[in-house]
Each structure stands twice: as C-alpha cells, then as structure tokens.
Amino acid sequence: MESPTVWRLRNSDPVAVEALQDGLGLIPITAQILVRRGIDTVSAAQSFLDPSLDELHSPFAFVQMEPAVERLLVAIERGERIVVHGDYDVDGITGTVVLLLALRAIGADIDYLVPHRVEDGYGLKPKGVDRAHKKGAKVLIAVDCGTTDYTAAARARELGIDLIIVDHHEPGDEIPEATAILNPRLPGAGYPEHDMAAVAVAFKLARGVLERHSQGLRGTALLKLVALGTVADMVPLTGENRVIAYHGLQTMGETVNPGLRALMDFSGVRGRITSTDIGFRIAPRINAVGRIGHPKDAVEMFLAEDPGEARRLAKLLHKTNAKRKKIQDKVIDEALKQKPSDTASVVVAAGEWNRGVIGIVAARLVQEWGRPAVVIAIDETGAVGSARSIPGFDIVGALRKVSDLLEEFGGHPQAAGVTIRPENVEPLREALALAGGKELELAMRHSEEITCDAELEFENSLSYLARELERLGPFGIGNPQPRLLCRDLRVESQRVLKKQHLKLRVACGKQSVDAIAWRRSELAEDLTEGTRFDAVAELTINKWAGRSDPQLELLEVNVDGPVTIA
Structure with a gap:
C-alpha cells in the first residue's frame, strides 16, 4: 500500500544548523527543525525556546484601550455595576473569568452573563443587554462577541449602558457604536498582534486597568487561564500567543485555583501540562457544558473558592462531557453517510441534530474528507450551522459569496457559524458546491502534500x-x-x-x-x-x-x- x-x-542551511548547535547546545534534529521553520539565528532560537514575559506588548497599544480603562476606573470609583457578557466556549468562558477575577480584586461591583447555546444563541443580543440592565449594569463588557452585534449595541445606547467590546472576530462592513472596541482585527486597532484569542484581549484590558489602578500590577497570575483559552481556541501559537501559552502551561500544574485544579484531576492531567492535555482533555470538558448544558457551571467552577464546590462542578463538567461524546458519535455516523462528490467543493451536511456538537462534527468531516464542511442542525425553531475549513481556504469568504441565503454568519477564516432558514439548506448546498473555485482547488491540492x-x-x-x-x-x-x-x-x-x-x-x-x-x-x-x-x-x-x-x-x-x- x-x-x-x-x-x-x-531544506535547511547546514551553516545555520551548526551555529544553533554550537551557540545553544542543541542536538542536530532540534536545530534542523528550528532552521527549517525559519528560526535560523541564535538570538531568534533563544527567544523561541525561552520566551520572556517582557515580550508582551503594552495593553495601551490598542488605540481604544485608554477610553475602556478610563470608563472602568470611573465605574469602580463610583461603585457602578459592571456586567460581563461572555460566550459559551472555552475562550469566552475564560475571558469572562479573567475580567471577573481581576476587577473584583480591586473592588469592582461586577456580575456576569453567559448565553445558553440553544435558548440564547451566539453573540450579544438585545435580550442579553436587557438582562444586563435588569442586573443594574452601567457598563457592559462583551467578551468574545459584539463586533457585529449592531442591534445589541443600539439597545445598550437606548438604555444608557456604556458598552465595551472585547473580541477577536472578523468585523463587518459597519462598526457598532460603543465606548471602546478592543479587537485586533478591527482596522486601525493599533495592536501589533492580529490573531489573538478573546481571552488574551480580555487579559489586556485587565492588565490595563490593573496597571492604572494598582501601581503597575500586571496580572500575570491570570496567565494560566489566558493560556487555557488561547490554546483551546486554536489561534496560532506564535509571537505573543506563544509567550502566553508557554508561561501559562509551564505553571498551570501548580495552580491554586480550586476549579482548575479539580478539573485537571477529573481530566486525568498531572505534572507539566501540554497543549495536547488542553485540547483533548481539559477543554472538551469545559466546552461540553457550553454545548449541551449551561456554561455558567464552568464560570462558577473557576470562581469557586471552596474546593468542595469546585469539585462538585468539575464532576458535573466531566459527566456532561461523557454525555456529549455519545451524542456526538451518533451525529458523526449520520453525517458521514452524506458523502460528497469527488469535486472540489464545500460540503454541507444537515439533519435533525443537537446544535451543541455540530462544530465537532464539522471538524471531523474536514478530517475525513479533506475539504471544508458546514454542518447544519435543523429543528422546529430553525436551522443553525457550524463551518470548519482546511488550511489555505477562507470559509468566511465563501459564506460571504452566498450570504443572500443566510440569515446571519460570521467567524474566522478556519471556523464560522451560520443561521439559515431550513428551506435554504438545499440551495446553500448547491451554492457552496460552486463557491470554492480555484482557491479551494489549490488548498485541497496542498492538503494532499505532507512536509516533514x-x-x-x-x-x-x-x-x-x-x-x-x-x-x-x-x-x-x-x-x-x-x-x-x-x-x-x-x-x-x-x-x-x-x-x-x-x-x-x-x-x-x-x-x-x-x-x-x-x-x-x-x-x-x-x-x-x-x-x-x-x-x-x-x-x-x-x-x-x-x-x-x-x-x-x-x-x-x-x-x-x-x-x-x-
């Protein structure tokens, strides 16, 4: 076979390989890999192998960080209620917790909301703003959402709530009105890094507030949670993301957070934590309550000060994840039967499936068939889909070409979500079969190569x-x-x-x-x-x-x- x-x-430059071996005492294979990945000087390799926290950029590189920090400091001084509205995945949950822990530590009157995937859907909705208003919010921080939530931003203005958006999703043609928008993808954002997780942006906001409020306190104790969300959200682990992941994972095994400690125990993770531990053991248990339970259980686990309560919630996440696996396996079996043609096309699979697992199923179809996939769950309330792509193909760009068939869509080049009318599912299948074009053909051809x-x-x-x-x-x-x-x-x-x-x-x-x-x-x-x-x-x-x-x-x-x- x-x-x-x-x-x-x-290919590698033998002179550069030898220089790394001599300068850093590396064995040949390590030096070869570094050089072949473009890390071909002693200084670059030293920085890569031992990244320094000093490489983290100032929070105030964000052009709109100043008004965000100032508004939060005023709220803290006046005792105004701040509400954080998060998201139901690991990135949104950890981003929410980072802000809650940081701002509570300096005396903020702060509460939170996280949406239920089925009942509320993704993003900041007007009803979410109304819920924040009922909690007495004067300032609302939207984490891992908000960049394209125009009606919710308008609702916040109507209610006199100052909105701060902390996000990393692609912006649309319009920009919502807000007190500040911290999103590295926003034109003119000013931040040197482009591909950040929302939890990292939340960390920047927390650092900005702490630096101004508490004599330069940097909040590095939060890095374990920031690393967890960063790795789980599958952003590129280069540049600042590498610094965060490296230092956060290095110390995660020593965490004093009762919730994180209990979750690691139930995940069977011990010793030094790796990105594999996050991706295959820890993150799925957090995501499970966002998929088929309620993400507030994960937030409360991380906030719990009592080890017994933290363990109770970690056990709940563990059991929910086991249930999620059973549901997911059934949907995968059914989706795999909708095998695509041999042409270079975006695959659409649809059925009466649990909305909470369709992202995982889409990723599995990509793995099985080597092409982008959109998996759509249809029920009596409508249809929602989750899309995953292959390297080199922008799935959001493909969805933009067929946006007339969609109610809503958004995300990243490699992952996106859609809302669609059930009657438009078949037209979408036909339209996406043609939407890939040469870009998809090239990406699929490249995916048939493996570089050692x-x-x-x-x-x-x-x-x-x-x-x-x-x-x-x-x-x-x-x-x-x-x-x-x-x-x-x-x-x-x-x-x-x-x-x-x-x-x-x-x-x-x-x-x-x-x-x-x-x-x-x-x-x-x-x-x-x-x-x-x-x-x-x-x-x-x-x-x-x-x-x-x-x-x-x-x-x-x-x-x-x-x-x-x-």
Whole structure:
C-alpha cells in the first residue's frame, strides 16, 4: 500500500544548523527543525525556546484601550455595576473569568452573563443587554462577541449602558457604536498582534486597568487561564500567543485555583501540562457544558473558592462531557453517510441534530474528507450551522459569496457559524458546491502534500529525543508538532483499539517503540507482523497510568519499498 500523499522534506542551511548547535547546545534534529521553520539565528532560537514575559506588548497599544480603562476606573470609583457578557466556549468562558477575577480584586461591583447555546444563541443580543440592565449594569463588557452585534449595541445606547467590546472576530462592513472596541482585527486597532484569542484581549484590558489602578500590577497570575483559552481556541501559537501559552502551561500544574485544579484531576492531567492535555482533555470538558448544558457551571467552577464546590462542578463538567461524546458519535455516523462528490467543493451536511456538537462534527468531516464542511442542525425553531475549513481556504469568504441565503454568519477564516432558514439548506448546498473555485482547488491540492521537518535517526534514545522535541512546544496552529520521516520500521505486534485505532509495537534500529494510527484500523491488513514500512510520524510522550513513554503517532505509511521524497 503506497501513500497517495506527496512526502516532502524541508531544506535547511547546514551553516545555520551548526551555529544553533554550537551557540545553544542543541542536538542536530532540534536545530534542523528550528532552521527549517525559519528560526535560523541564535538570538531568534533563544527567544523561541525561552520566551520572556517582557515580550508582551503594552495593553495601551490598542488605540481604544485608554477610553475602556478610563470608563472602568470611573465605574469602580463610583461603585457602578459592571456586567460581563461572555460566550459559551472555552475562550469566552475564560475571558469572562479573567475580567471577573481581576476587577473584583480591586473592588469592582461586577456580575456576569453567559448565553445558553440553544435558548440564547451566539453573540450579544438585545435580550442579553436587557438582562444586563435588569442586573443594574452601567457598563457592559462583551467578551468574545459584539463586533457585529449592531442591534445589541443600539439597545445598550437606548438604555444608557456604556458598552465595551472585547473580541477577536472578523468585523463587518459597519462598526457598532460603543465606548471602546478592543479587537485586533478591527482596522486601525493599533495592536501589533492580529490573531489573538478573546481571552488574551480580555487579559489586556485587565492588565490595563490593573496597571492604572494598582501601581503597575500586571496580572500575570491570570496567565494560566489566558493560556487555557488561547490554546483551546486554536489561534496560532506564535509571537505573543506563544509567550502566553508557554508561561501559562509551564505553571498551570501548580495552580491554586480550586476549579482548575479539580478539573485537571477529573481530566486525568498531572505534572507539566501540554497543549495536547488542553485540547483533548481539559477543554472538551469545559466546552461540553457550553454545548449541551449551561456554561455558567464552568464560570462558577473557576470562581469557586471552596474546593468542595469546585469539585462538585468539575464532576458535573466531566459527566456532561461523557454525555456529549455519545451524542456526538451518533451525529458523526449520520453525517458521514452524506458523502460528497469527488469535486472540489464545500460540503454541507444537515439533519435533525443537537446544535451543541455540530462544530465537532464539522471538524471531523474536514478530517475525513479533506475539504471544508458546514454542518447544519435543523429543528422546529430553525436551522443553525457550524463551518470548519482546511488550511489555505477562507470559509468566511465563501459564506460571504452566498450570504443572500443566510440569515446571519460570521467567524474566522478556519471556523464560522451560520443561521439559515431550513428551506435554504438545499440551495446553500448547491451554492457552496460552486463557491470554492480555484482557491479551494489549490488548498485541497496542498492538503494532499505532507512536509516533514526532519528525518528521525534511531541512534539516540527515543525517550530522550521525545523530551528534547518537547522544548519546541507548546504545539498548535502556527507551531505544529514536528513531522518526522521514519524509514525502515518493522511491525513486531499489532492490535485494534475500540474498533477504530491501530496500535503497533515497531522496531526501529536497535530500539522498539509503541506506535498508534488514530482512526486508521484499516491499516491492520497491511501492517501485519514482520512488515517493513516507512512513515511520517510525530514523536510524542504518551502519559498513561502514571507512565510516560515515547510513542510514534503515524500520519502516513508506505509499505511498498523505500519511499521517494519530493
């Protein structure tokens, strides 16, 4: 079985590689990966491997930070009620908590609202403003929403509420009227970083207020929550995002927040936390209550001071996540039956499904079919959809082309949400089949290539190599786990896990190591005992049952002789 994917190996400058080895004491593979990713000087590599908090930009780089901070300081001084309106995902929840903790610490009269996904929908709505008004709000902070919520902004003006928008979503053609809008994507925002999570923008606002109110206090104790939201929202882990993720994850295991501590316990996470721990263990439990429960349970967990109450809420998140998995698996099975044609098109799958899981299902369809997907849940109240894309294709741009069929839409180039009339679902399917054009064809062609960062030599201990490669983390978009070319592996044993994953023990040189092919159980027919094969893999550390062992996560395999590298 030959892989249909083109394998490529990045080029590197041997002089730059040697300079990094000599200057920083790096082993060859680490230096090669850094150089091949454009980090080719000693100073750049030093900054990458050990990012400093001094690299965080001033909050006041935001042009509109000054009026936002000033209004909040006045509210605190006068004892005016501040209400934070968050969102139901990890980014919106952690952004809400960051502001609540920071402003409460300096005496603010502050409360919060988080919307229910089904009952309230996404974003700041006029009824949300009305609820804030009933709570006595004089200032309303919209977190992870608000940039395109024009009617809600108008409602706030009617009620005499000063609105501060803390967001990171793409702006529309108009800008809502507000006391301040802190959004790095806003034209003229002034902030040097463009791709930030909303929780990071909330952190900037918190820092701005703390610096002015409390003699330069920077609020770095909040970085654990900021890192959690940043990693979970899958923003590029480069620049300032890397600094936040690096320092937040480095100390997260030592958290004194009872809620975060309890959640990590239920997630089975111990020791130094990685971005994988966030993405696959911690974040899904938080998102679960936003999908099929109520996100206020997650907010209250993070705010809880009593360890017993924090543990009760963490257990609720854990149980809700188990329920979410069952619902999600059923929807995925049904959606996969709506298999698309072979043409380069945006896939639309629709059914009477739970709205809370359609984002996960869309991501799974992208993974299965290698093309953008929109998954739509239809019920008696209407239809809402969640879209996910492939690298290089702007899904929001595609939705903009068919906006006449949509009631609402918005998001990022890689992820978006839509509201649509049920009768327009089929016309949308037909329209999106044509909306991709050359851009989608190019993106799909590129997705059929896999670029390796280095060739894995098996002379050193794989445990040592895995720990060494972890220095390049946190991994995520913009800084992916290194992809390694592995030659001449030999299967020693195999078994299928949960009817979908293939677990192997493979010999590589004089060593043996576990290998896993996620959702590739069909490979069992080719990778029988004694089979030799080449692979593209990620070398990770599998933490399980108190052990930490190296593991190859197989991305592509080739059993038809030595592979040719393009």
